[in-house]
Amino acid sequence: PPLSEVLNLHDFEAVAKLVMPEKAWAYYSSAADDEITNRENHAAYHRVWFRPRVMIDVTTVDWSTTVLGHRTSMPIYITATALGKLGHPDGELNFTRGAAKHNIIQMIPTLASCSFDELVDAAQPGQVQFLQLYVNKDRDMTKRIVQHAEKRGIKALFITVDAPQLGRREKDMRQKFDAEDPSEVKKTGSDGVDRSQGAARAISSFIDPGLQWSDIPWFKGITNMPLILKGVQRWEDALKAYDLGLAGVVLSNHGGRQLDFARSGIEVLVEVVNQLGKRRGLKFPNEKFQLFVDGGVRRATDVIKAVALGATAVGIGRPFLYAHSAYGQEGVEHALQVLRDEFEMNMRLIGAPTIKDIVPDMVDASHLGAH
Ligand code: FNR
Numbered sequence: 001p002p003l004s005e006v007l008n009l010h011d012f013e014a015v016a017k018l019v020m021p022e023k024a025w026a027y028y029s030s031a032a033d034d035e036i037t038n039r040e041n042h043a044a045y046h047r048v049w050f051r052p053r054v055m056i057d058v059t060t061v062d063w064s065t066t067v068l069g070h071r072t073s074m075p076i077y078i079t080a081t082a083l084g085k086l087g088h089p090d091g092e093l094n095f096t097r098g099a100a101k102h103n104i105i106q107m108i109p110t111l112a113s114c115s116f117d118e119l120v121d122a123a124q125p126g127q128v129q130f131l132q133l134y135v136n137k138d139r140d141m142t143k144r145i146v147q148h149a150e151k152r153g154i155k156a157l158f159i160t161v162d163a164p165q166l167g168r169r170e171k172d173m174r175q176k177f178d179a180e181d182p183s184e185v186k187k188t189g190s191d192g193v194d195r196s197q198g199a200a201r202a203i204s205s206f207i208d209p210g211l212q213w214s215d216i217p218w219f220k221g222i223t224n225m226p227l228i229l230k231g232v233q234r235w236e237d238a239l240k241a242y243d244l245g246l247a248g249v250v251l252s253n254h255g256g257r258q259l260d261f262a263r264s265g266i267e268v269l270v271e272v273v274n275q276l277g278k279r280r281g282l283k284f285p286n287e288k289f290q291l292f293v294d295g296g297v298r299r300a301t302d303v304i305k306a307v308a309l310g311a312t313a314v315g316i317g318r319p320f321l322y323a324h325s326a327y328g329q330e331g332v333e334h335a336l337q338v339l340r341d342e343f344e345m346n347m348r349l350i351g352a353p354t355i356k357d358i359v360p361d362m363v364d365a366s367h368l369g370a371h
Helices: 009-019 022-029 036-047 093-102 116-121 139-151 170-175 199-204 213-222 235-243 265-280 300-308 318-350
Strands: 065-067 070-072 076-078 105-108 129-133 157-160 227-232 248-251 290-294 313-316
Touching: 009 022, 009 318, 022 170, 022 318, 036 265, 036 300, 076 093, 076 318, 093 105, 093 116, 093 318, 105 116, 116 129, 116 139, 129 139, 139 213, 213 227, 227 235, 235 248, 235 265, 248 265, 265 290, 265 300, 300 313, 300 318, 313 318
Parallel strands: 076 105, 076 313, 105 129, 129 157, 157 227, 227 248, 248 290, 290 313
Antiparallel strands: 065 070
């Protein structure tokens, strides 16, 4: 169908399923075990309801904000997802270019299909990019990746901490028997990852399961970029990150691809805000320690709920993968346009002229079951 008939982010998924190579669909759409967390990620947003204000002047509404000090046209970013070329020959370049058009931040994955430098070179002057880091056992290699990123102007480092081993994505595992399929993925990429055993397996070999809290000072010693942990799932770990002087955490379960029965980010957000408020007197959103959420975000209303509950911004993954797989860069731009239009309408309907007006009393989160 033409892009004009794609009305929302769910539509991209439906189209992508029809047109994508089976192998790519399996890798992008799959989640761990019984995929309960993956389903819950989106479902959890259905338990948060609005308490809109009426009789507010919403002639002009502005949903732009800042993330780690950088302007963004919406409180969202394109999160890191590996192997962009499985879905489209231009790979993650589609995200770089689409993000540029809409002034959105892109998080580049360690295991992008395009080379890191290619993605940085493709950015417009002033365009903000973050880097997602999988920490390799070879710390010299990790150090090289980090310092090169900083030199190339990357503005923040998101260290993935929820993947000491990759989850079992059975849909993806079944694909590895399909040895005849000439996959886009090279057997051994420039990152030295052996990809002959199925996409997820290959990634697993790259990641150090020995990564621990005592490694944090080492990271602080090799870079001045703000450090954020991606994949925190309990307030105790968010508190540790804060106490160690990190710049923030992403409350995320990796799109349900790691531990099945991990809770949704929005649910964890409520307990993190409560406990860090109680124990450290923090108020969110907070400039010094920023909370991000990802997983299952498909509507501007989802984003607005997370912002109301204290998130600075929200990461979106699969919808952009589906958009670029089906329509390339134009698909990514259309996905961002859809979100933009949803923001405009919903900010008016809840009575919030700016992002700062989206405060906790705008939502009823009592059905979330978080405390
Ligand atoms: C991911 N995600 C991910 N995260 C990460 O830190 N490094 C990575 O390489 C990847 N790769 C990846 C591939 C694919 C195909 C998916 C779907 C996801 C997780 C990602 O950053 C994010 O946490 C989720 O995608 C958010 O959930 P939604 O928006 O996809 O529902």
